[in-house]
Amino acid sequence: MRSTRLRPTALLLVTAVTVCAANPCASFRDARGRSAIDYAPLEGFVDVCSRDFQLCVALTQGYPPSVKTIGYFVPADEWQRYQKGDKSGFSRYLIAQRATTMSDSEFAGFKQYIHAQQGNIADHTNAPATLELQERMPLGIVDEAADSISFGAVMRFMPTGSGPLAPFWLGSVNIVLQLKGETLCLYAFDTLKAPTDTENVKTLAKRWLSCIRARNP
Numbered sequence: 001m002r003s004t005r006l007r008p009t010a011l012l013l014v015t016a017v018t019v020c021a022a023n024p025c026a027s028f029r030d031a032r033g034r035s036a037i038d039y040a041p042l043e044g045f046v047d048v049c050s051r052d053f054q055l056c057v058a059l060t061q062g063y064p065p066s067v068k069t070i071g072y073f074v075p076a077d078e079w080q081r082y083q084k085g086d087k088s089g090f091s092r093y094l095i096a097q098r099a100t101t102m103s104d105s106e107f108a109g110f111k112q113y114i115h116a117q118q119g120n121i122a123d124h125t126n127a128p129a130t131l132e133l134q135e136r137m138p139l140g141i142v143d144e145a146a147d148s149i150s151f152g153a154v155m156r157f158m159p160t161g162s163g164p165l166a167p168f169w170l171g172s173v174n175i176v177l178q179l180k181g182e183t184l185c186l187y188a189f190d191t192l193k194a195p196t197d198t199e200n201v202k203t204l205a206k207r208w209l210s211c212i213r214a215r216n217p
Contacts, residue, residue: 025211028096030070037070037182039096040215042208045073062125063097067185071096092201094208095187099176102183110176111149114141119151131157134167137195142202143209148177150205154195169194171201175209179216186212 024043029035031050041047049056049072060069073094074082082090102110114121120138139152152173159165169192177184188205192198 025214027215028071028073034068035070035098035182035184037098037179037184038212038215039071040208040211041071041073041094041096042204042211044076045094046076046079048072048074048079051079060095064125067097067099069095069097092188092190092204094204095189097185097187099183099185101181102178104178107147107176107178107183111144114149114151120153121151123153132160134158139171139173139198139202142173143175143206147179148175148209150175150209152198152201152205154192154198156195168192169197171198173201173205175205177209177212179212184212 025040026043026045028039028041028047029037030039048059049069056069056072059072063069071094073096074090075092078090118138119140119142123136133155135156137154139154141149141151143150150173152171155170155172156167157170158167171190171192173188175184175186175188177186186205186208188201188208190201190204192201
């Protein structure tokens with residue numbers, strides 16, 4: 001009987017197809033040529049930065065200048081509501097950035113540092129002017145592979161401004177990924193019903209990472 005064992009290349013192809021079938025993946029490449037990676041947002045997400053540059057700047061100006069924001073992906077239906085005047089914000093979003101490239105040894109050292117801190121590292125990102133950070137709780141390391149490490153946090157924000165305001169919880173997972181000679185810094189955010197309700201944001205991050213791997217074999 002002929003063996004049905006798959007070669008490694010065939011196995012990778014089958015895995016990629018399976019991932020895209022289970023988690024529909026869109027395709028997104030940087031039109032400005034700052035990165036050669038397909039950032040593969042989940043199907044149903046659209047990029048804010050290519051549609052509204054001023055909004056993109058407002059949403060990302062708190063990030064340090066050492067990273068370049070490639071895409072800021074939000075659900076298409078929420079983007080449509082925003083265009084119609086609903087400025088309540090986005091309930092979940094994905095941010096794709098290219099960071100300063102790390103060598104393999106530098107990345108290994110970075111992962112060791114993350115482990116030493118148990119995933120709790122200082123966040124130098126400033127909250128948007130419309131939000132006040134009231135509390136931040138680390139989730140620790142939530143996922144790891146040879147070329148990536150993911151760690152998260154839960155944050156409590158209070159909107160600023162006028163009108164009826166109420167605090168809300170936001171979950172964040174930061175993925176640092178070495179891919180095709182580039183170092184990527186990826187963020188998945190999701191609004192939480194409670195500070196312990198973190199499974200959805202972890203799943204969102206894991207699905208996005210799977211899409212990026214599938215689109216960049």
